[in-house]
Amino acid sequence: MFPKFSIVFAKKSIYIIVNSSKAQILMQLLLIIAALSGLVYIFFRVSKRMRRTDRIKVTPTLMATEGDLTDRNKTRNFREAMSWKRQKVDYKEMNDTFNQADYQFSKGNYTVAAQGFVHVISLKNDHPEANNKLGIIYIKQEQYKKAEALYRKLTELYPNKALYYSNLGRVFYNQGRLDAAANAYHHAVQLDSRRPERYLSLGQVYRELKRYKESVSVFSKALDLNPRHEDLYFLIVDILDEIKAYEEAVAYLEAMLEFFPYNQNAKTLIIDFRRKMEISPLSSERIRKSAPAAGQNSLFKEFANTKNVEMAPLHYDDDQEEATPAPPSPNQLNMEDIAPR
Numbered sequence: 001m002f003p004k005f006s007i008v009f010a011k012k013s014i015y016i017i018v019n020s021s022k023a024q025i026l027m028q029l030l031l032i033i034a035a036l037s038g039l040v041y042i043f044f045r046v047s048k049r050m051r052r053t054d055r056i057k058v059t060p061t062l063m064a065t066e067g068d069l070t071d072r073n074k075t076r077n078f079r080e081a082m083s084w085k086r087q088k089v090d091y092k093e094m095n096d097t098f099n100q101a102d103y104q105f106s107k108g109n110y111t112v113a114a115q116g117f118v119h120v121i122s123l124k125n126d127h128p129e130a131n132n133k134l135g136i137i138y139i140k141q142e143q144y145k146k147a148e149a150l151y152r153k154l155t156e157l158y159p160n161k162a163l164y165y166s167n168l169g170r171v172f173y174n175q176g177r178l179d180a181a182a183n184a185y186h187h188a189v190q191l192d193s194r195r196p197e198r199y200l201s202l203g204q205v206y207r208e209l210k211r212y213k214e215s216v217s218v219f220s221k222a223l224d225l226n227p228r229h230e231d232l233y234f235l236i237v238d239i240l241d242e243i244k245a246y247e248e249a250v251a252y253l254e255a256m257l258e259f260f261p262y263n264q265n266a267k268t269l270i271i272d273f274r275r276k277m278e279i280s281p282l283s284s285e286r287i288r289k290s291a292p293a294a295g296q297n298s299l300f301k302e303f304a305n306t307k308n309v310e311m312a313p314l315h316y317d318d319d320q321e322e323a324t325p326a327p328p329s330p331n332q333l334n335m336e337d338i339a340p341r
Contacts, residue, residue: 094123162191196222
C-alpha cells in the first residue's frame with residue numbers, strides 16, 4: 001500500500017544515523033520526520049477513500065407491478081422484487097377495510113367490495129384473501145385479464161396453495177383456453193387431491209377437450225372421495241355410452257345401486273345397455289352373473305391404464321369450506337372463494 005521509495009529511504013536514513021556525525025544525524029532526523037509525515041498522509045487518504053466506498057450502497061427502488069405479472073421475464077423473482085421496497089402497513093386500517101369489503105362481498109355488492117379490496121391491496125400488496133376475492137369479482141364481471149393478473153401473482157407468491165391454481169383454471173376456462181385451464185386444474189389437484197370439486201372441474205375440461213380417458217379417470221377419482229355422488233355416476237355413464245363402453249357403464253350403474261338400490265333410472269339404463277350388448281334383460285340377478293366383466297371393452301382398457309394416475313397431495317387446508325359437488329357443466333365449474341389463513 002505504501003510507496004516503496006519511502007520505505008527504502010527510511011532504511012537508508014537509519015543506516016546513515018548509525019554511521020554519521022552529530023550534524024549529519026540532525027539532518028537525517030529531519031528527513032526521517034518528513035518521510036514519516038508523507039507516509040501518514042498517504043495512509044489517511046487511502047483509508048478515507050475506502051470508508052467512502054463502503055458507505056456508497058445501491059438502494060433498489062423497483063416495485064413489481066401488476067403489469068409485470070403478465071410478463072414474468074420482467075421480474076426474475078417476484079418475491080425478491082417485492083422485498084426491495086417494503087410497504088409500511090397500517091394493519092388497523094387494512095383489517096377494518098377488508099372486513100367492510102368482505103361484508104359487501106357476502107351481500108353481492110361487488111362494485112363496492114372491489115373498491116375496498118383494491119384499497120387493502122394498496123396497503124398490503126400480497127394480502128391473499130383480498131387478492132383472491134377481488135379476482136372472483138373480476139371473474140363475475142368478466143374482466144378476465146385483471147383476474148388472470150391477480151391469480152398469476154397469487155400463484156407466484158403462494159406456489160403451494162391449490163385454490164389459486166383452481167381459480168386461475170376458472171379464468172382460463174371462461175376465456176375458452178381449455179388447455180391452459182386443464183393444466184391449472186391439474187396443478188391444483190396435485191397440490192390438494194382431497195377436494196372432489198377440483199376433480200369435477202378438471203374432468204369437465206378434459207371432456208370438452210374430448211380427452212375421454214382422462215375425463216373418466218378424473219371423475220372416478222372424485223367418486224373415490226364421494227361414492228354417494230349420485231349425479232356423478234350418470235355423468236360417467238354418459239361418457240362411456242358416448243364411446244360405446246357399455247360393459248363399463250353397466251359396472252358403474254351396478255356400483256351405484258349398492259348406494260341407491262331404489263334408483264329406477266339406473267335400473268332402466270342397465271336394461272338399455274344390456275340390450276345394446278344383446279344380453280337378455282330377463283333377470284337382474286342372472287344379468288349380473290352372465291354379464292361380461294368390466295374392462296373387456298377395448299376402449300376402456302385404455303382407461304384402466306390411466307385410472308390410477310398418481311396424485312401427490314402436498315397440503316390440505318382444513319378451514320376451506322367444502323361445497324356440495326354438483327354435476328359439472330360450463331356454468332358450474334368449481335370456483336373457490338375461501339383463502340387459506
